[in-house]
Amino acid sequence: MVMKLKRRTISAITAATFAASVLAGCSGSGGDGGGKSKGDAGGASQQPGKEVVLRVWGPHDFMKGDESPGQQMVKIFNEKYKGSIRVEMKYMPWAEYNTAIQAAVTSNDLPDIFNLPQNIDFQQVVASKWIRPLDGLVSDAWKKQFYDGAFAEGVNVIGGKTYTWPIFGPQLNQLLYYNKDVLKNAGLDPEKPPKTWDELRSMAKTVTEKGKGDIFGAVFAMAENGYATNTVTGFAAGINNLEASINGFNYKTGAYTYGSKAISDSVKFILDLKKDGSILPSAYNLKHPEAGALFGQGKAAFLFDGRWRMWLIKRDTPDAKFGMAPLPTPTGEPMIMHHTLATNSGFMVNDKTKYPEAVGKFIEEGLASDLFYERFMKSGVALSPIEKLNADKSKYPYPEYETFAKLHQDLLRLRPDPLVRNPEVVKVLVEIGGMGQPKIKPSFNEILQAIITGAEKDPDAALKQYNEKMTKGFKDGLDKMKQSGVKVEPGDFSFSNWDPKKDYTAKDYEAVKK
Structure with a gap:
């Protein structure tokens, strides 16, 4: 199932x-x-x-x-x-x-x-x-x-x-899964997952060196749309959670953030893992079932994936001993991610x-x-x-579910939803296909694949160009709806009173509508 x-x-x-x-x-x-x-x-x-x-x-x-x-x-x-x-x-x-x-x-x-x-x-x-x-x-x-x-x-x-x-x-769309047996066999503490980027990079290098070409530090599904995106925005949440929406949109400023420092630094961190040789080589061609299976089989110490991976590991590799933790952050401070219910x-x-x-x-x-x-x-x-x-x-x-529930409680906060502020926003979303704008090509995931595989030589330029396309697509869709008589404004998508570390409540909506 x-x-x-x-x-x-x-x-x-x-x-x-x-x-x-x-x-x-x-x-x-x-x-x-x-x-x-x-x-x-x-x-x-x-x-x-x-x-x-x-x-x-x-x-x-x-x-x-x-x-x-x-x-x-x-x-x-x-x-x-x-x-x-x-x-x-x-x-x-x-x-x-x-x-x-x-x-x-x-x-x-x-x-x-x-x-x-x-x-x-x-x-x-x-x-x-x-x-x-x-x-x-x-x-x-x-x-x-x-x-x-x-x-x-x-x-x-x-x-x-x-x-x-x-x-x-x-629902958390990104977690750090760690294989306890792989860490233990590499001489690392299986009960202490990395909290910082430096710790993750060091532990991944150790596993890769001890693995001698058979076991690697990290794996994630790079060949499937959305999975590399989730990993990058997940790491970016540890730098600036306003700029780490799954759709790359900052709901405080009302602007896309694909060209931001948080996104850029997250991409460069993954490139550092690649430079170290710590990413399982086949990851560039893997979809999520294969990446999850290889992790469960002990071919990688760390897997970057969403909440759905837990039960699939239990189903497909029931003997795997694994844990879950927040994605590491540059400073070790816990990340915050956002959702709507x-x-x-x-x-x-x-x-x-x-x-x-x-x-x-x-x-x-x-x-x-x-x-x-x-x-x-x-x-x-x-x-x-x-x-x-x-x-x-x-x-x-099973026992892992207790950690799973606590991670959701600790890491997730409600973000503002433009639909609550102005229901007419839905017409803009239908027009552009949602804030992710799937009509715009290449997609963010395709750009990331090109960057990580080395086909794209200037990551920052590619990210900036994509951000410009997304900004224009959003503006064009909004303008088209306004011209057709829909009562919607760019300001409907920005919430200046949002504290990203707290749930955005009914009182916050009332305050921003005044």
Whole structure:
């Protein structure tokens, strides 16, 4: 079971396609488990003695296979409500899912609960009324179980109505994994991971020298889009966490930072590891499964990867003895990284579902409840969005998970979200494809690959040029939306009152709006 956070860009379905279908009158539901449903907008009441069949579609691997957390939860829920409610949960990989949702929209046959595809104007989806709010379906107590910041006006709350919830809890996209056996065999203390760049470089050199061409100091996936990016921005967070966003954007100043000293120094540090011969040579051609497997097999002492690597190491190389720590920083001071919890990319309810009461019951007692998230956490994939569960060590599947949970608590802070400040920002994001602007080529990851392999001889010039492209793309997208009548300004993307070492709270949003 592989759970992916990053979504593939949707080519088969676009915001315009959805909008056209919606405005034409989308009204499908899976209330009867098949065929088209023509229930009224409010939903029909369940007939006594008749079993309700709810369809749930999604692309997440926690729904894949009978032993997945999602399918286990459905089995228990169905047994509890046997003869009254039966849930049919269908997993599809992203490419298939996107096509299936497009077909469902076109044929007015959306399932009762489904995941929203990427690059859709959520505001327009809500305005077109093809999803319904959760208000009235679930209790206030259900909503209060989530972390503070899990619901935000302009993101997943529109006009005071809540439309979805965060599927995942806090997530670190970069950690230092260290192989204890490799360190021990090299004469190093396996319980003392490096805290500074100098310590990491020294330990990696020692391992490489002792490894005699078979074992190396470090490995990470350089051939896969996003992984080198995460490593560089992760190291940069130890220098200046304002300039270390995964999308290279400083939300205090409202400017891209790919040409910053923090990014430049981080790239040069990786080049130093390369100069030392400490990077596993095949890393330049590795994708993340191969890099993780080689680390677990003891071919490298250190792996730079995200929170998802923990459970994959446990699954693929169960005998590996490893630890997790923050990425080292130049001074040894702990890094701070940033995230947002509120999202509009989760599960939503079809406005035309025939059985809203059953849907609400399944959400509150199944899909977004302890019943699911306890199993989700036992899989070791991630933290839940429910704080009390994450604090309950009895729910941890293995000892490493305790370190994992503490690292998230210590290192992550909520950053400001422009969508909360001005919901119209979403139109700019749809226009440019998100702050990462995937249309701009070469991508940051491709530039990093060229720099690290030596194909690019002037790293600072390449980074500066990329920063200029990103700045122009952002400005062009924003200007285009303004010209079309969207009420958005560059200032919507900057938060002068942000202290990056603290969570950005509702009070901070109120202060910056004044």
